Amino acid sequence: MLENEPTDAQSEATDEVRSLFGEIYAAWADNDADAFVASYRDDATVVMPRAYHRDKQEIRSSMAAGFQGPLKGSRAVDEPLSIRVIGGHTAIVVSRAGILMAGEAQLPVDREVIATWDWFERMGAGSSPRMPMRRPTENRVEEPNPQGVRC
Template sequence: MMTAEIKDLFDRVYAAWGDADAFAALYREDATVVMPGVFRQGREAVRASMGAAWAGPLKGSRAVDEPQDVRVIGDTAIVVSRAGILMPGQDDLAPGAAVLATWVLTREAGEWAVAAYTNTPAAP
């Protein structure tokens, strides 16, 4: 079950979509991102890569994310979700565009942040 604090973090992540500084601020300084063929290490790498994506191929896009499983273990949460990116004018994910994502979140001083994110293509 997703707690209100974790839901709030996800709401802030997707509200920041398109703003590299606001988006990266929700990641830990030492966060990692792994996607097919991509490894990013650190908040600055997240900010730089997402800024470039939003200035180029993801310009005007929006993300969708539907949590499938949420486990909170102390000050760590693991969220598995079905997600994807909608390009301008799209209301539904294109065939083959869905991913399965795993988020590792940590809570420090009462604030949740993204510690690690990874995704892989979802089966149709």
């Protein structure tokens, strides 16, 4: 095996991360806040410009309000640029992301961001098997927010 070649466990973890992105953004496309946070732990945290959600319920409430308001009919795009698996239970994902508002076919360049997701697997009996956490990176593009979208 080459030194930088992913192991089977890393490939499996990378596939799991891509699957989670698919689940989360399918829920977004359906405007389903409950499904959107289904893989989040109760103590998950989301930190983004102009938004800080301290737990799963805050994340869910914010998404539900958005789906009933400015995010209705929108969909998110999140293309992983890098997925690093650490120790088999943690993944750090850097992605190109943005929100396509209702009726948009292409993401406007001024709304494209680079985001970092920290994904941890919680171990132990009766625990949720996975939890995404998202935080902005230093490369995150700050743009005006004319629609007041907070998610």
